[in-house]
Amino acid sequence: MTMSNTGGRRKPPTIHDVAREAGVSRGTVSRVLNGGHYVSPTAQKAVNAAIRRTGYVVNRHARSLITGRSDSIGFLLTEPQERFFEDPNFNVLLSGCTQALAAHDIPLLLMLAGTRDERRRITRYITAGHVDGVLLVSSHSGDPVAEELREAGVPLVQCGKPMGLGSKVSYVAADDRDGARDMVRHLLSLGRRRIGMVSGPLDTPGGVDRLAGYKEVLSEAGVEIDDRLIVSGDYSRASGEAGAERLLAQAPDMDALFVASDLMAQGALTALNRAGRRVPEDVSVGGFDDSSAATEATPALTTIRQPYDRISAEMVRLLLAQIGGEDPAAVILPTELVKREST
Amino acid sequence: MTMSNTGGRRKPPTIHDVAREAGVSRGTVSRVLNGGHYVSPTAQKAVNAAIRRTGYVVNRHARSLITGRSDSIGFLLTEPQERFFEDPNFNVLLSGCTQALAAHDIPLLLMLAGTRDERRRITRYITAGHVDGVLLVSSHSGDPVAEELREAGVPLVQCGKPMGLGSKVSYVAADDRDGARDMVRHLLSLGRRRIGMVSGPLDTPGGVDRLAGYKEVLSEAGVEIDDRLIVSGDYSRASGEAGAERLLAQAPDMDALFVASDLMAQGALTALNRAGRRVPEDVSVGGFDDSSAATEATPALTTIRQPYDRISAEMVRLLLAQIGGEDPAAVILPTELVKREST
DNA sequence: CATGCTTCTGTGAGCGTTCACAGTAGAGAA
């Protein structure tokens, strides 16, 4: 006859139980729980032992009720969900943020705001104070959700440089311009001169900066900037394919192609392949991101590595700082050229 | 001089404010909030108007404190995170569950338990009652986390058939065996007779069932089952590539290949391509899942569609039912053959 | 008229925690 309690959830111990077990008061237990200042070593030890013995875990709801904090944060995606499915970068970012937060014992709430209705619901949820802050992923420029949250005074850190010049916005981004410069310099060093570019959306700073880096380096090298060598996409694979096709039509003598994301570069490879161009013999192809798409492509993509692990870590750091009362801040992280088979 | 409150979060209205505004008591407001039974239409209307006017949103912490429910659900991944990065299926499932839960106004907490430490921390978090239930994604067989949660009486729904025959386990799965049968029948109908298979891990029911379906159909058709035509992988792209390579070496006369996941099939395509086999002319290739990997592959993969949207919806439905006190249940959903270019 | 039933409403208690405050004990200074 076993004493199994399978299937039933028994009432968990409260701070009161711990206090009784340790022979101290609730206040003392609470102090131990929250940093342990002004607690005697004796009490400290007794409480910790009692916690272990009872298996006590703090009731976050009771705590939140009185502190006003929820001790949870939201990961908000305002993109249409297809992008979420397709783009491996999101996963890396999401997983990085989840783990960075886990180190602080803070749960991450996933919020998908693809449609207008969802945006409304989620905005309401957030401004009601159900999360302490928001990690926002949005390639959009002046995201209305971001604007609304900011006005409501919700701590917010954005991934990627936001459009408005607002200095009151926290964000973490890779150095887009510098990365683009590295790639174009690399292509030039291979002897390429007719270098095409499929840029990102030009209503986003990321898209603009990568294009700017491309133009700068060409100018510096005295290479003509040809508008027929420039098209823009939306970071989707399909737009990369379409972009490369257009470039091939407009500028058949193209001997290199810089694509502003690995996913678009995959699409570009498909188009080049279909057109009978060999990569890298006929056309050198460079991507951007160093996402899993880069290594999966054939040939494996030379690309600009964005340090996603550091990006997510910095996002979490900035957000927690902001929740703690510090001012918004921006962090720009360096990129790195990764050479593979496509150049 | 504007009355902006930018940057400051003012104290939100409470149920008390709404009650005063509507000229009723807290109890009445609470009743309206929770279903509206035993409330007069007059009061009902007054309360709703007051809620709109004050912008009231219920404080979930206060509610949870008394109800004992957290009104939130955990989405738990016990796989190593690389799989999460690589496999597009996870995203579809995650996003589907998030949205299905959103319809019930229930937030989803993302829990990544790749390492031993994380598993411990997360198990503790869950059993402490911080979530009402768990959606579990795990291809492992007898997942120790699942076992522990089950013993603690935590409502749990698994994605994919679990290994043990425990009838007390809720799960949702596609009909693996039937899907495999469809695919092999399709390959046979193309005149193929030397059909290879890269199966999933054979310590998971999904892996076993797909292989079983393959064997059944071959037997029924009177085609010899040749062990040299069978290898198993772990659903990763790399294992698909390695598997196909091995099959080519063991059985060079292979004229079709059934791969137990699209991601592995992508890898297999790479291997076939390298070996100079044309797809589908020399070898017909069939995948499983109908994930985004299937359409991205060249040639696009003929595959077995798993209805991920329905799977996530069913998982959420079963979990909420279980939280509501119903018994665990299993749901098997039908699959569908999707013909593309690879066969 | 009393009685019961149904529908509706208000009230007090309590969920488990933190926080402010009051208070105690011991050490050192006047």
Added chain:
DNA sequence: TTCTCTACTGTGAACGCTCACAGAAGCATG
């Protein structure tokens, strides 16, 4: 001794909500 200061501890109140209960009002039944 007396006072002050520091280190520590306990207590009541409060956070915002739900729940159980008591009671009122309306209506039909005995």
